[in-house]
Every structure is written in C-alpha cells, then in structure tokens.
Amino acid sequence: MKLFNFEIRRSEKRASPEDPRVPVSAENFLSYFGVQSGNLPAVTIDSALQVPAVAAAVSFVSASLANLPLHAYRSKEAGAERIKGGIQRLLNESPNPEWTSFGWRKYFWQQVFTGGRGLSWIERVGGNVVGIWPMDPGFTTVQRVDGKKVYKFGGKTYPAADVIDLPFMLRRNQLGVYGPIMLASKAIQLALAMNDYASGFFAGGGVPPLALVGPMPAGVEAVKRAQGDIKRAIDAAKSNSEPVFPIPAGYELKPVGFDPAKGQMTEARQFQVVEIARVYSLPPVFLQDLTHGTFSNTEQQDLHLVKHLIAQWASAFEDEINLKVFGQKSGGRYAEHNLDALMRGDFKSRIDALARGVQTALYTPDEARALDNRPPVKGGDVAYMQGATVPLGTVPVTTAPADKSGDNGDDNEPGTTGDDEPA
Template identity: 30%
Template sequence: MGIRSLFGFSRTRDMPTNTAGSGYSFLFGRTTSGKPVNERTAMQTTAVYACVRILSETLASLPLHVYAYKDSGGKELVYSHPLYNILHDEPNPEMTSFVFRETMMSHLLIWGNAYAQIIRNGSGRVLGLYPLLPDKMDVERDDKGRLYYIYARQSNENPNFKRHGDIVLQQEDVLHIPGLGFDGLVGYSPIAMAKNAVGITLACEEYGASFFANGANPGGVLEHPGVLKDPSKVRESWNAVYQGANNAHKVAVLEEGMKYQQIGIPPEEAQFLETRKFQINEIARLYRIPPHMVGDLEKSSFSNIEQQSLEFVKYTLDPWVIRWEQSLQKALLLSGEKGKYFIKLNVDGLLRGDYESRMNGYATGRQNGWLSSNDIREMEDMNPIPEEEGGNQYLINGNMCKLKDAGLFAGKQSEKQEEPQQLNGKRGKR
C-alpha cells in the first residue's frame, strides 16, 4: 500500500523470497457514478464519517492494559511494565493514548492498514509510538525474504525523521495492524473496495445540493411562440430572478406568450429520499454498524435497541479488538516476554446491561460463590473492601451441598438410631 503502488498491480508475492511490494488490485478513483472517491472525499459523506468515528472513538475509549500470567492461574495488572504507560497514557509526547488509537483506527478503516513507528532503546524496549500515514507506506521483501517498510516522507508529520524522501524501516521498527487482505500482510481499503457505493452516496448528496440551489424545482424549458433573437439573454434573465433557494416560490411573470414546461422528474417520483436512505444503510453494512447508531431508527425500538448494541460489540467491535491485541503483542513485547505478558482491550464495560440487570447478576454470582464483594466492586469501578473485613471472601448458601453428599446427613442420623438397638440386642443375649 504505498505511494508508488497504491491500490494498483505491482509485483507478485507468491514466494517469501520475492522482493515484492504491497500490491493492491483496487483503486481509489472515479466510479461508475462519475464521482471520484478517495480517502478524503469519502469522509465528506455523513455515513462514512459517522461509521469511522463510531468505531475509532469506541476502540480508543476502551481500557488498554498490560497483564501478566500468574503461576497459580489467572492474570494480574502490571503497572510497572514499561509498555503500560505508553499504551494506557501517552504513546508519545504529542499524543494521548485516546488520540493515538483513534488516529490509527481511522487509518485502518479508510486505508485498510495502520502503521506506527516504534522508538526503542538499546535493549529493545519500546520508548514511544508515532503514527505513519498509510498512503505513504510500501511493504517490501528483501532477498532473504524478510519484510521491510519504505516510507515516503514529504511533510513534517513525524519529528523523528530528519530528511525528506524514501526512508527504510525494519520490521521491528514498525507496528503494522493490517485489515482484511488476501495475503495476510497488507489489508485492502474498505473504501476502495466499495468505491461505487460511496460514489453513489456522493452523487446523491450533490444532486440534493443542486436541487435546492436551483430553487428546489426540477429543470424545465421556456416556450416562446415566435423566434427568439437571443435565447441566452432570456435564460439568464430568468435564472437571475428565479434560480436559487432564496428565490423559490416567487411568482413568475411570462411575457410575449411564453410558457414554462417542466421536464425534470420530481424527487418524490425519482425516490430521491429513499435512495439516500438506502445508501446510508449500504455504508453501515460496509462497516457492520447497526443502522440505529448512524441515525436510522426505522427498525429500532426500545425493546431491541439494547440487543443491537450488544451485537455491535460482539460481531463488529470484537474482531477489531482481537486484531489490535494480537498486533500489539506481536510487535511490542520482547521475545522473552510473550509467554509471560499479554495486552488486553477491555470491552466488559460495553457489555453491561442496565442497573437492575447488573445488580441481579451480581446477586446471583455472590450467592452462588463465584463472585466476592471486591470482584463486584471492581466491575463497578469502586474501591475494594479491605481483606481483613471480608472483601475477598466467597460465600454460598448453607442449604446447598455437593451432589455426592446428598442424603449424607440423613444417613448419619439413621446410623445413630441403629447403634442403640444393636447394643440392646447384645445385652439381651447376655
């Protein structure tokens, strides 16, 4: 995906020893609707902007932590790990974690790839992360089959680059999060893949703007019973008085027997509004966004909107979260750390129901012994109860027992009743 082979056929990459670049087979550019589509014109449509914003802001707002595997099982937060502050708070001195992830996610949704330069110290530890523009990046292989990146710097977006032109970056110096692609190395741009759908949306918006600019009236012709010496003068005088939204509904005065004949198709007959509405759903389908999240509430109700929101987390957000987590672990953890630590984006907060449902769920977990008071307080973002006060105790109802122990108490009681009878029988024999 680079400045030289952006979305065009370049060299093939069938063998890992090839020196092939990031080849795309789908181009940004003109569509069948006649509207040019690229990353910037696409973002001018409200549907694309809304979908990109929803996914970018949602992923950027998720808690991002570094965990360590415990020897006894489970996990624990590792605040002291060098990556924790970088990922959770400040990837570089110019950006917060939210802004960094929002920027990277928007690159991923528009171009299909997200790149960031990794700044390391002498021991390989990560010191900072700086986003790189995807449309300036090429992915190549050297003669030994190892990946490397070529960044075409033409502006001052990255303070670590001191010169302009092509800059070669090794694989360990680049965090690359690829989207859906056919080779597993470089992702395809969703906008480039669906450029015709985006082009129709742009054409509909332009038609609507032109419709209102012309006084919200379709085109027509002025008929004159005679021969006009200067038709352009008549047309210009008509437009000067009646064209434009500010001149709509003015009373037209026709002279010399002229008649106005409408020849355009009224918007209600052309189903202009229905077309625009369908295109919004088309873009939402592209990014797998529930329609109600981009303002289409036709098929949403109070009873199903919560379920649609949960499905958004499960089917839309989760794949992106996993893609992020695995890419971060692969690029940022040292080889000796990958069996000890892992990076996690927490989506539990998005899956929480309403207050009453949460309290009922906590009560069930508490009464059945698989949630302690501190477990519940942690999920509700509350301070823990001290351990000496029982905050970490797991309780269970006293009337519950193991299946194999069912009837054990009754059996012991019958044994106690049989013992005196046996003693009495022995005494009688004496």
C-alpha cells in the same frame, strides 16, 4: 471489391454494445452513450468523509475500540496477574509523551477504517519498550528486503518486529491492503453524486431545470431576451418569497428532469446508509438508521456489534500487540481488552451483573468494586456463595432450636430418653 463486374462496398461497421470487442463496463458503456465518468465525483478519503454515513461509521467504530481498557497480564499458576509499571502505562495510559492511549488508538483505528491500514512503531532502549508512536500509512512504504518485510517511514527503515501493523484486508502480495473506502468507492460515489444533486437542486430554490414552451420570437437575440425575462421573473419571485410569477400569454414552463420525490432520491439515500454499514459489518442502527428498528431487533444488533465486530477487531489488535511488544517468547505476558467497558453506559445491567458475580463467587466484593474504581472494604477479599447453593447428593445441616422451658426434673443424660434407650 468487384463481383460479376458489380462493385460491392463493405458496409460501415460502427462499434456497439453488442460488439464483443467493446468492453461493457460501467465507464465504457456510459461513454458509448455520451456520458463521461469524469462527471462523477472522485472518491478520496477526504471526500468520502463528507458522506455522513461514512463519517459516522469511522468515528463510531474507532472511538468504541479506543474506549476499551487495554491491560497487560502475566500468566501464573494461581491465575492471571495484572502487570504494573511500564508496559501497563504505555498500553492503557500514555504510549509516549505526546499521545494519550485513547488518542493514539483512535487515530490508529481511523487509519484502518479509512485507508485500510493502521501502523505504529515501537521504540526500544536496550530491549525494553519505552514508547509506541503512530505512523502515517500514506507516507509509509511496505516492501520485502531479503524476503523479510520492512517499513520505510520518515527516512528510517523499521523491521516488521518493531511495527504494529493491522490491515483491514490484505492483498495477495501480503504487502498492499484493501481499505473500506476503496471497496465501497462506487457506493460512496453515488452518495456524493446525490449530495451534489440535492445541494444544487435546493440551492436553486427547489426549482428543477425548466423549458419555456410556446411560440419562439424570431431571431437569436429575441430568444435570449425572452429567456432573460423569464429568469428575472423567477428570481424576483424567489427573492420576494412569492409563490406566483407571471408568464406571457401563450407560454408555459415545463420541468426538465426529475424532482427528488419523483426520482425517489430519499429512498436511494437511505439505501446508501445500509450499503456503507454493510462494508463495515456494522448494524445500521449505529449509523442512526432506525427505519426498520424495533425494541427487540435493536437490542440484538447491540449484541451483534460486540460479538461480530468489536470483539473480532479487539482480538486482532491484541494478537498484534502480543507478538510485536512481547515477542514470540512472551514469558506468559499478554495484553487484553476489557470488554466489560461496553456496559458502563447501562448502569442497571452493570450493577446486576456485578452483584450476580459476587453472589456466585465469580468475583470477591473488592474485585467487583475495583471494576468501578471503588476502594476495597474490610472483609472484601473473601469469595462468597449464597447459602442455598450446596453440592448435589448432600443433606443440608440444620441446628435444632435450644429448649428454653427450663429443667423438667429428669436426670437423664443428653441424647437418652427416660427409659434409658438411645434417642
């Protein structure tokens, strides 16, 4: 371009982070400075489980939910009655000939807390439920056919009414799911990167990358020989467990990069435990993080676990069982977890609670004994109440002690005095 016979050249413009056309995301920003996101470890379910905090969270929550007794009941006017027979056996003992109830439900919950979805199909014969079988969510396709949800697995198509489906978090299309590992992929990626750094650092004997400082010998081959001499000296010191190795006069070794203490990697790794616990809504104490744990707040975290995590997921599973196994017209039948099982580890608290339940007529002695699989006793089917408990506004009835002094010589009738006046 010429202006007043002077040639003006447009200045060359290079992309920069300030350019609005350049996306400032983590990957693009790092690549602008030459850092490729491909250098960071990929996050999959298998790689995520290599992070101890993730493995502990998945194992703890899935086993805790699978450990809860699951019973079937039928509503009656006199109260709920436990159903005996097929449904009870499938839910609480063995859903099919290959799986125990604990194993089936633990596998189910592991899929929920890794990939984000637990699936099982219901086997029916003539309208009766005869088995419940786990499905691999990774090989299951969920889609809508004629407006209705269907599941394709193992070459078969199952209607939604025959599939127990519990997502961690549904997507907007109501078909796909968000899993906790995907939602926490960046935090898990950072944890994996720190694991790789730490393993590489300590695999090298705890020696960070070093730079040899001093007058360099002339020639490329001479530099390589000097570098080899230093490396052999370091290797010899490590193999012989010697803390000191010689350096040629006029040279010194300087570390390149940060060691774990200066890089505060310990604090960062502790923070990753809290981040992963946050994704699962799990108190950090259950991931063995007692950094800020005290006697009082640890006890409160235990209550938080039952009220805000276990109870909510147990309720979601119960609703899915009730809808898919018993149908919309359940006939008063329903399944329910027994959360009292969470107290089985605390013997004293459990015994105190059962004793209080018996003393307040909440349980009969036989009902309390049955919770610990103890046999009934004679008279144990009667509800008892402590004698000091009476309705308000009433006067306790007392019996006067009998007169043991014998005959006093009076012929008075009972209830009268010697003057024939009413007592």
